[in-house]
Amino acid sequence: MPKQPLLEINELKTHFHTERGRVTAVDGVTFHVNEGEILGVVGESGCGKSVTSQSILRLFDEKRLAQYDGEIKLKGTNLLELSDEKMQSIRGNDIAMIFQDPLSSLNPVFTIGHQIAESILLHQNVSKKEAYEKAVEMLRLTGIPAPEKRVKEYPHELSGGMRQRVMIAIALSCEPQLLIADEPTTALDVTIQAQILDLIVEINKKLNMGVIFITHDLGVVAEICTRVVVMYLGQIVEEANVVDVFENPLHPYTRGLMKSVPQIDGDRSEKLHVIEGTVPALDNIPKGCRFATRCPFADELCVEKVPELREFKNGQKARCWHAEKIAEEDQEREDQYV
Amino acid sequence: MSEQQIVKIGKEQETPLLDIQGLKKYFPVKGPLGNLGGKKGMVKAVNNVSFQLFEGETYGLVGESGCGKSTTGRTILRLIEPTEGKAMYKNKDLFQLSGKESRKMRQELQMVFQDPYSSLNPRKRIGQSLEEPLAIHQIGNKRDRTDLVMDILEKVGMRIDHYYRYPHELSGGQRQRIGLARALIVNPKIIIADEPVSALDVSIQSQVINLLQELQEEMKLTYLFIAHDISVVRHISDRIGVMYLGNLVEEARTDELVESALHPYTQALLSAVPLPNPKMKKERVVLKGELPSPLHPPSGCVFHTRCPFAMDVCKQKVPVMEARSKDHQVACHLYE
Numbered sequence: 031m032p033k034q035p036l037l038e039i040n041e042l043k044t045h046f047h048t049e050r051g052r053v054t055a056v057d058g059v060t061f062h063v064n065e066g067e068i069l070g071v072v073g074e075s076g077c078g079k080s081v082t083s084q085s086i087l088r089l090f091d092e093k094r095l096a097q098y099d100g101e102i103k104l105k106g107t108n109l110l111e112l113s114d115e116k117m118q119s120i121r122g123n124d125i126a127m128i129f130q131d132p133l134s135s136l137n138p139v140f141t142i143g144h145q146i147a148e149s150i151l152l153h154q155n156v157s158k159k160e161a162y163e164k165a166v167e168m169l170r171l172t173g174i175p176a177p178e179k180r181v182k183e184y185p186h187e188l189s190g191g192m193r194q195r196v197m198i199a200i201a202l203s204c205e206p207q208l209l210i211a212d213e214p215t216t217a218l219d220v221t222i223q224a225q226i227l228d229l230i231v232e233i234n235k236k237l238n239m240g241v242i243f244i245t246h247d248l249g250v251v252a253e254i255c256t257r258v259v260v261m262y263l264g265q266i267v268e269e270a271n272v273v274d275v276f277e278n279p280l281h282p283y284t285r286g287l288m289k290s291v292p293q294i295d296g297d298r299s300e301k302l303h304v305i306e307g308t309v310p311a312l313d314n315i316p317k318g319c320r321f322a323t324r325c326p327f328a329d330e331l332c333v334e335k336v337p338e339l340r341e342f343k344n345g346q347k348a349r350c351w352h353a354e355k356i357a358e359e360d361q362e363r364e365d366q367y368v
Numbered sequence: 369m370s371e372q373q374i375v376k377i378g379k380e381q382e383t384p385l386l387d388i389q390g391l392k393k394y395f396p397v398k399g400p401l402g403n404l405g406g407k408k409g410m411v412k413a414v415n416n417v418s419f420q421l422f423e424g425e426t427y428g429l430v431g432e433s434g435c436g437k438s439t440t441g442r443t444i445l446r447l448i449e450p451t452e453g454k455a456m457y458k459n460k461d462l463f464q465l466s467g468k469e470s471r472k473m474r475q476e477l478q479m480v481f482q483d484p485y486s487s488l489n490p491r492k493r494i495g496q497s498l499e500e501p502l503a504i505h506q507i508g509n510k511r512d513r514t515d516l517v518m519d520i521l522e523k524v525g526m527r528i529d530h531y532y533r534y535p536h537e538l539s540g541g542q543r544q545r546i547g548l549a550r551a552l553i554v555n556p557k558i559i560i561a562d563e564p565v566s567a568l569d570v571s572i573q574s575q576v577i578n579l580l581q582e583l584q585e586e587m588k589l590t591y592l593f594i595a596h597d598i599s600v601v602r603h604i605s606d607r608i609g610v611m612y613l614g615n616l617v618e619e620a621r622t623d624e625l626v627e628s629a630l631h632p633y634t635q636a637l638l639s640a641v642p643l644p645n646p647k648m649k650k651e652r653v654v655l656k657g658e659l660p661s662p663l664h665p666p667s668g669c670v671f672h673t674r675c676p677f678a679m680d681v682c683k684q685k686v687p688v689m690e691a692r693s694k695d696h697q698v699a700c701h702l703y704e
Contacts, residue, residue, distance in 0.1 A: 074569040189658045219432035221655045224640040246570060272646040278635030292575035292603035294641050302578055305571035308539050
């Protein structure tokens, strides 16, 4: 028997009540995260990747905006059944999150030391002095030079990369088992992004922590993730380990994404691949396969019937009626070249 | 003077369409009392930048945020007044033109902005927004203008009925197409595109990049393409200039720059780009530290605080842009 996964999500659905009626932003998402693993969640804006991660922490609770179905199990306990108080103790303690924009996540009127100590005081039974010492230690762990001085600074005195390090320090201060990183490097420059990615990988190894890394950047996924989940319009369309996703993508959407990114070592004379059209709105979801309106392989079956997420070799899963056929054609084309 | 001579030898046969020489833009930093407190210092946003645009080519300008690439683009159109320098276009210095002449000149040099959401007036229909440049430049009568707008809508891949839509009815990619249409409608020669695809999703981004390339061929356009994403810049550009802290540090033909970058900053920048290939784990040059404040830039070479190869001379002497081979210039003491 394989070990119990750290986090297990079963058929998660998140519904929102809007002016235009009930909208299902996440529609039947199932995946798991193991200890010490970095899982990448990829997709374009509006695909439900951020809503999924925020549903895990039940961040929509407060405003009573959302309604959940399904299960989110952290080491066997279903988070969706917990009381509000219990859930509050899970947030930060067991699962921590870092967001895209560190400036809007930090409070501008408190020093960063205060903000790190705050989360420590909230979750652990320590004195203020100990909490401050821990804060300095956390800053040192995230590679901020001269942490003793930095704890007394305010967010506006730090650069973007430094702020994101502070966010990571806050997230790690209570030694969570799971870290959710929602586009943590999107707002940063490439050279700073490289530093932050190295830091996340280093911490993941050191603390044997599970990480859910949400991004739209396929390069980042290839660099740090072990497994990948690709989302489109609220559903998972493909799940596989990182090598398979890049070398042998089964879903036409994944293939389209891979091909449409300009690569630093790609052929410049060739035109970029294009996925035709745009993502449909959530209140106007196609009847059959959700990708059928933009898919070059779509036929009547795709327009009429919803495909299931099916498993192929190596545990690779894809939600496509024609995955085998497409893979075969690909193989033939490759053979011809050889 | 030596650097300009070298460039001219390399490009003898061709005269550049646009020749930027020693462009400088300093922003004064004022104290809390505004002008009363006097100036606290100068931010050297663009410091002595020179480059040439040749007809029909795409020149990519890359660098990280705060390196001055956008300021460079904006000063060329005089959306921001330059502090010093020349921009020679058709034997005229764009920076010396009067207000009236400069407005006329903008018919030939147009700009496309990053954020298609904030660059369109939300209360105007798309058609009205597109007609505005025609009215300003007094091109055609009312009927001609409507025809021209319909033409350009088709050219950028929109439908004619988009004429009556409002910006909020369009997606990000469609809005960027309108931004492009608005620049193209006056038939410009040069387009300065400031991060035109960085606000777009991957699948939409490739649509817009392809469109930019198609239009360039069709309308014989010259692009100054400003972006931070090196993979995108590499795909679209013929030549690339790399900026760091207000200075142009390296310039070369695209393939040469990517394959044999000389400046340590360019090397670090290239190696920091994550490759979408999980099997290729390459050696990364990780830069220590962060971009220094442009208010107090380092002495000598501005990169020496983060440079893995910094020598004594780097702290004292400002390196000069010099040609290392044909069409490849670098400003670095390592190669002197």
